[in-house]
Amino acid sequence: MTPLRERNQAAVGGVALVLIALVAVVTYAWNDLPLLDKGIGYSAEFAESAGLAAGNEVRVAGVTVGEVTSVELDRKKVLVEFEVERVGVPDATIASIEIKTLLGEKFLALHPAGEQPQDPAASIPLERTRTPFELQDAFEKLSDTVQEVNTDQLAQSFNVLSDALKDTPPHLREALDGLSSLSKTVSSRDTELANLLSNTSQVSKTLSDRNAQLSRIIGDGNLLLTELQNRQDAITRLLDGTKQLSDQLSGLVADNRGQLKPALEKLGTVTDVLHRNQENLSRSLELLAPFTRIGANATGNGRWFEGYICGLLPPVITVAGAQINPEGCSPPIAAPNQGVAPR
Incomplete structure (x- = not known):
């Protein structure tokens, strides 16, 4: 079999590109493939x-x-x-x-x-x-029907009917008078009713147009409520754990009351001693600072100590008229104030 590197590289590259394209098409159109549907x-x-x-x-x-x-x-x-x-x-x-x-x-x-x-x-x-049943379509049809009604003629018809039946029994006449009054009211409020129905149709259409946004708001509200419910469960578990810890600590104290009482008494004694010697402890910490600085200066330049020795040689040595160490041992230079005031 001929090795791959000895084959026609252009043909090998073309086949590879075709395979890559097929894999990409299958990946992006996986759900649309008829064989997999x-x-x-x-x-x-x-x-x-x-x-x-x-x-x-x-x-x-x-x-x-x-x-x-x-x-x-x-x-x-x-x-x-x-x-x-x-x-x-x-x-x-x-x-x-x-x-x-x-x-x-x-x-x-x-x-x-x-x-x-x-x-x-x-x-x-x-x-x-x-x-x-479509509520929006019903409102639109109702609005169209109301607009087509001639309210003036309707009121006049009720008035004529009322006059024609004025000699009828009182109950029927009162009912017709009521219908006439209703007709007059509808006629006087015709514009307001038309505006009301028109606005109702617009509101319904606006809600329909904003369906996607309102659906997302409701969905987000559901997510918020779910998250609050999850947090409530976590808080409940935390409180339960705290109660269990409190019970365990109460049991521990009850079981070790005999050992804890002497330990607490000794701890109180140690606290009293420290309180009485608080001034001495503060003074010790103040004196420790200069000592720490001098020690750091003496050992901070390498793996050795640095010091000054005075008086190892005689003060002045004269040899053949020449003087060695003519100044002798210089008096020590007073150290600067290390920040500790004298007591």
């Missing part, structure tokens, strides 16, 4: 999308088992395609779009029913799908 694709028909979008969860009995892959308009209905993993979907399964959060986020819920498996190529029909 274990999910089974299904579809369902709905009368409306109800805010469901691709990427929303698919749940069975509250457990996430897949996700929605696409939501598309198919003539007069909405076709929702989704993938499910690890669970089967029977042929009588009911699919419903449910509200996940108060902010309007949705998920696709499957309610399994039937004995035979659902054919992935056949969609779940409209008869077995449900959509939620």
